[in-house]
Amino acid sequence: MINGEKSPAYDAIVIGAGVTGMYQTYLLDQAGMRVLGIEAGKDVGGTWFWNRYPGCRLDTESYAYGYFALKGILPDWNWSETFASQPEMLRYSNAAADKMDVRKHYKFNTKVVASHYIDGDNVWEVTLDNGEMVTCRYLISATGPLSASRMPDYKGIDSFKGEYFHSSRWPTEADGTPKGLDFTGKKVGIIGTGATGVQIIPIVAKTAKDLYVFQRTPNWCTPLGNAPLTAEEMDHIRQRYPTILEYVKSTPTAFPYHRDTRKGTDVTEAERNEFFEELYDQPGYGIWLSGFRDLLLSKESNKFLADFIAKKIRERVKDQKVAETLIPTDHPFGAKRVPMETNYYEAYNQDNVHLVDIRATPIQEVMSDGIRTTDNIYDLDVIIFATGFDAVTGALDRIDIRGKGGQLLKDAWADGPSTFLGLQARGFPNFYTLVGPHNGSAFCNVGVCGGLQAEWVTRMLTYMRDYGLSFAEPSQAAEDQWTTAVYADFARTLMADANAWWVKTTTKPDGSIVRRTLVYVGGGPEYRRRCEEVAYSNYEGFELA
Ligand code: NA7
Numbered sequence: 001m002i003n004g005e006k007s008p009a010y011d012a013i014v015i016g017a018g019v020t021g022m023y024q025t026y027l028l029d030q031a032g033m034r035v036l037g038i039e040a041g042k043d044v045g046g047t048w049f050w051n052r053y054p055g056c057r058l059d060t061e062s063y064a065y066g067y068f069a070l071k072g073i074l075p076d077w078n079w080s081e082t083f084a085s086q087p088e089m090l091r092y093s094n095a096a097a098d099k100m101d102v103r104k105h106y107k108f109n110t111k112v113v114a115s116h117y118i119d120g121d122n123v124w125e126v127t128l129d130n131g132e133m134v135t136c137r138y139l140i141s142a143t144g145p146l147s148a149s150r151m152p153d154y155k156g157i158d159s160f161k162g163e164y165f166h167s168s169r170w171p172t173e174a175d176g177t178p179k180g181l182d183f184t185g186k187k188v189g190i191i192g193t194g195a196t197g198v199q200i201i202p203i204v205a206k207t208a209k210d211l212y213v214f215q216r217t218p219n220w221c222t223p224l225g226n227a228p229l230t231a232e233e234m235d236h237i238r239q240r241y242p243t244i245l246e247y248v249k250s251t252p253t254a255f256p257y258h259r260d261t262r263k264g265t266d267v268t269e270a271e272r273n274e275f276f277e278e279l280y281d282q283p284g285y286g287i288w289l290s291g292f293r294d295l296l297l298s299k300e301s302n303k304f305l306a307d308f309i310a311k312k313i314r315e316r317v318k319d320q321k322v323a324e325t326l327i328p329t330d331h332p333f334g335a336k337r338v339p340m341e342t343n344y345y346e347a348y349n350q351d352n353v354h355l356v357d358i359r360a361t362p363i364q365e366v367m368s369d370g371i372r373t374t375d376n377i378y379d380l381d382v383i384i385f386a387t388g389f390d391a392v393t394g395a396l397d398r399i400d401i402r403g404k405g406g407q408l409l410k411d412a413w414a415d416g417p418s419t420f421l422g423l424q425a426r427g428f429p430n431f432y433t434l435v436g437p438h439n440g441s442a443f444c445n446v447g448v449c450g451g452l453q454a455e456w457v458t459r460m461l462t463y464m465r466d467y468g469l470s471f472a473e474p475s476q477a478a479e480d481q482w483t484t485a486v487y488a489d490f491a492r493t494l495m496a497d498a499n500a501w502w503v504k505t506t507t508k509p510d511g512s513i514v515r516r517t518l519v520y521v522g523g524g525p526e527y528r529r530r531c532e533e534v535a536y537s538n539y540e541g542f543e544l545a
Pocket residue numbers: 146152153191192193194195196197215216217337358386387388389501
């Protein structure tokens with residue numbers, strides 16, 4: 001207890017009603033705390049609420065992502081496909097919210113615009129976009145690593161007469177169903193070929209009169225291999241829930257894959273290619289996560305797989321000039337998120353699909369009726385921006401978060417985050433960032449890792465209450481040690497060579513460029529081991545009062 005502290009209206013405020021935020025709200029309520037949730041959307045679901053674009057689906061196996069089913073909150077849940085579609089994910093989120101009865105704690109259609117820590121009072125004052133101000137002791141963000149959508153600032157963008165929108169703000173009917181999925185007779189442009197663009201392109205290609213794909217950087221994409229799940233398969237999965245949960249918790253990213261024990265050079269070329277063929281034909285992320293153990297550490301091993309995938313692209317795309325444009329040359333395989341695709345490469349064999357290399361011929365402006373690049377004008381009726389997100393810290397940057405002495409979080413993290421366990425930053429007491437920077441949940445199967453993190457935070461807050469504590473802030477030494485280790489771990493991998501969404505790039509006034517990882521790549525098991533060590537030692541590394 002801090003001298004002179006005031007009683008806040010709530011013990012905790014949770015920002016966000018995605019799968020992690022609503023679970024955190026539920027757990028704190030169960031623990032007897034007064035909790036308020038704030039959510040910008042009109043209902044729960046987070047990423048599954050916002051992303052309603054055609055083709056949107058999980059690329060984690062549904063049963064491995066669905067923590068509420070694995071945990072017994074939704075024991076009878078039936079997944080209809082190996083990789084569930086967005087509508088199914090939204091139904092799942094809603095069913096979980098019903099079962100946990102969390103909506104009653106939330107203010108929906110409400111955004112947090114500012115959160116200020118008031119030193120003497122030991123409270124957080126949280127200002128909402130309706131002008132209201134609420135106070136809490138513990139502020140917990142569950143704003144999602146990929147929620148702050150990013151639109152390019154092309155010249156003339158507002159003059160475009162057709163429809164244009166970001167992929168995560170797909171136009172919907174009044175009942176929330178996506179509209180305009182039939183592009184018959186329309187000329188459509190899509191900008192961006194990350195995981196989102198790669199899901200949208202083959203679907204829009206089915207109906208559009210012409211689809212122009214404006215590609216800045218190609219990605220290494222591999223087949224998703226989705227299929228319906230039969231009732232028998234689902235029964236078998238359900239019987240194995242405890243085993244599935246324990247297994248995914250034991251793997252680095254909580255996906256149901258473990259790495260092969262061999263290095264790429266341990267086998268002959270023929271054995272390697274046979275192994276790659278097997279992985280390529282498997283559904284899901286096996287090719288990224290269960291290949292040779294040195295895939296992300298050895299350039300030589302990585303090139304074996306990259307060459308194999310390049311060969312697949314050349315086989316699948318008929319026009320070899322187009323195929324070459326689709327083959328990445330700037331980053332190793334798996335050093336950026338590998339988009340999982342369904343007929344993505346085949347879409348380029350359709351006469352109505354045109355690949356525009358905007359690295360070679362950059363976009364100059366958006367005009368009233370299309371896009372002008374350095375060598376052409378493209379007439380368009382619709383422009384879809386699949387241009388990604390200000391990842392991990394973006395949603396927090398958009399809130400005026402001030403800690404001790406009025407320090408702005410955005411300024412404190414200007415050169416990259418500095419945290420202890422990715423959960424708290426010095427100067428911002430009692431502020432927890434779930435699935436935030438440098439913690440073991442953002443570079444992970446969030447469905448599971450976010451849930452595990454909410455459970456850990458609940459334990460810490462319960463411990464504090466039980467011991468009459470109300471203040472937690474990381475020590476400088478603990479924060480420095482954690483942050484240095486996060487950056488060093490990342491630098492040892494080939495991921496350090498790629499501009500993935502989990503890398504923050506800042507240009508300094510002198511023109512120098514600083515690149516910093518936003519994620520922890522030490523693996524979930526090691527992360528949670530460290531968290532347990534901290535909990536066991538009475539939260540050593542935190543200054544408690
Ligand atoms: P990503 O993976 O960040 O991809 C964004 C794409 O948009 C990528 O191809 C970018 O090219 C492109 N982009 C971004 N800004 C521009 C501009 N200004 N001009 C042209 N092209 C641009 O986001 P996604 O939504 O696809 O996926 C995010 C995650 O969501 C994904 O990993 C899943 O976990 C779910 P670049 O590579 O920067 O040259």
